[in-house]
Amino acid sequence: MKKYKIAVISGDGTGPEVVTEGLKVLEAVSQKSGFNCETVKYDFGGARYLKTQETLPDSAIAELKKFDAIYLGAIGHPDVKPGILEKGILLRLRFDLDQYINLRPVQLYDERFCPLKNKTPEDIDFVVVRENSEGLYKGMGEFKDKGTPNEVATQISYNTRKGVERCIRYAFEYTKKNRKRKQLTLCGKTNVLTYAWNLWERTFQEVAKEYSDIQTNYTHVDATTMWFVKNPEWFDVIVTDNMFGDIITDLGAMIQGGMGIAAGGNINPEGVSMFEPIGGSAPKYTGQNVINPLAAICAMAMLLRQIGETKAADLIENSAKLIVRTKLKDLAAGKMGYSTTQVGDLVVKSL
Ligand code: IPM
Numbered sequence: 001m002k003k004y005k006i007a008v009i010s011g012d013g014t015g016p017e018v019v020t021e022g023l024k025v026l027e028a029v030s031q032k033s034g035f036n037c038e039t040v041k042y043d044f045g046g047a048r049y050l051k052t053q054e055t056l057p058d059s060a061i062a063e064l065k066k067f068d069a070i071y072l073g074a075i076g077h078p079d080v081k082p083g084i085l086e087k088g089i090l091l092r093l094r095f096d097l098d099q100y101i102n103l104r105p106v107q108l109y110d111e112r113f114c115p116l117k118n119k120t121p122e123d124i125d126f127v128v129v130r131e132n133s134e135g136l137y138k139g140m141g142e143f144k145d146k147g148t149p150n151e152v153a154t155q156i157s158y159n160t161r162k163g164v165e166r167c168i169r170y171a172f173e174y175t176k177k178n179r180k181r182k183q184l185t186l187c188g189k190t191n192v193l194t195y196a197w198n199l200w201e202r203t204f205q206e207v208a209k210e211y212s213d214i215q216t217n218y219t220h221v222d223a224t225t226m227w228f229v230k231n232p233e234w235f236d237v238i239v240t241d242n243m244f245g246d247i248i249t250d251l252g253a254m255i256q257g258g259m260g261i262a263a264g265g266n267i268n269p270e271g272v273s274m275f276e277p278i279g280g281s282a283p284k285y286t287g288q289n290v291i292n293p294l295a296a297i298c299a300m301a302m303l304l305r306q307i308g309e310t311k312a313a314d315l316i317e318n319s320a321k322l323i324v325r326t327k328l329k330d331l332a333a334g335k336m337g338y339s340t341t342q343v344g345d346l347v348v349k350s351l
């Protein structure tokens with residue numbers, strides 16, 4: 001029997017509640033599909049930081065590299081200053097494990113949950129490939145004359161040819177292997193950010209020559225947000241940089257029904273990848289058993305797909321889809337008509 005090792009970081013707030021449901025589904029699907037998963041829990045997060053003043057121990061990265069994948073709940077604590085846990089845990093894991101792709105599918109399961117008029121599951125079915133290791137997230141910049149009236153703050157978008165090219169290549173390969181329509185859109189800002197996006201555009205056009213079967217186009221990021229609302233059916237796969245990808249995928253999550261259903265993967269195609277629901281730790285719902293675990297459950301499906309358990313991934317996704325279509329009253333916390341635990345049970349039952 002195939003055996004996998006999965007590191008589990010439940011994290012803060014409602015993270016542990018949704019992770020519990022994801023692991024419940026993993027247990028059931030692995031029995032059905034005939035593979036075995038050993039899970040090892042790590043307590044990284046706000047609570048640990050408040051106790052120890054440490055975000056990640058130095059040994060963490062080396063240790064995590066030994067796993068087949070990482071399953072993450074949520075990082076973020078109301079008593080910790082913004083930025084500390086984000087930079088110290090989430091971004092550090094993404095960077096140090098070189099998870100240079102953030103893969104975020106945007107798929108509407110049921111038109112009842114779309115805030116847009118007259119859009120159906122056929123209209124909203126695309127994937128955002130977000131660069132996950134560079135750009136504005138690199139943390140380059142400085143203050144000058146801090147605290148004075150002449151203060152200047154700079155924040156640099158750092159784009160390397162290698163970083164841009166590996167992301168674009170991943171997007172082309174992904175489109176070729178996984179999508180029927182085979183259409184790839186570069187989303188940028190070539191009209192204003194003329195250094196960074198010139199590099200992206202040149203690289204995109206060069207790589208495109210190797211993929212004659214893929215239809216390519218370009219949209220500015222501002223227009224992209226407009227099309228997400230007006231004509232989301234135009235998109236198949238979108239590739240973009242770290243910052244733009246962060247912004248457009250929150251909008252993407254909303255048009256697919258909200259954070260309750262949005263999952264994503266931080267992928268190192270040559271190393272260890274990490275999967276998470278893309279919403280935050282939702283502190284105000286903590287401990288109430290009302291948060292929607294489907295985003296975490298769908299993140300588990302993405303994890304299994306990445307490690308090669310395609311059938312198990314399909315099983316979970318189909319069950320999640322069925323539950324959304326036939327059971328849930330709403331996808332938002334507290335409005336589903338079921339508790340967190342019950343939604344997990346429903347998915348398990350329909351596997
Ligand atoms: C996300 C989040 C993170 C990001 C934050 C929490 C650092 O918003 O995963 O999209 O900006 O990437």
Ligand code: MN
Pocket residue numbers: 246247250
């Ligand atoms: Mn975000």
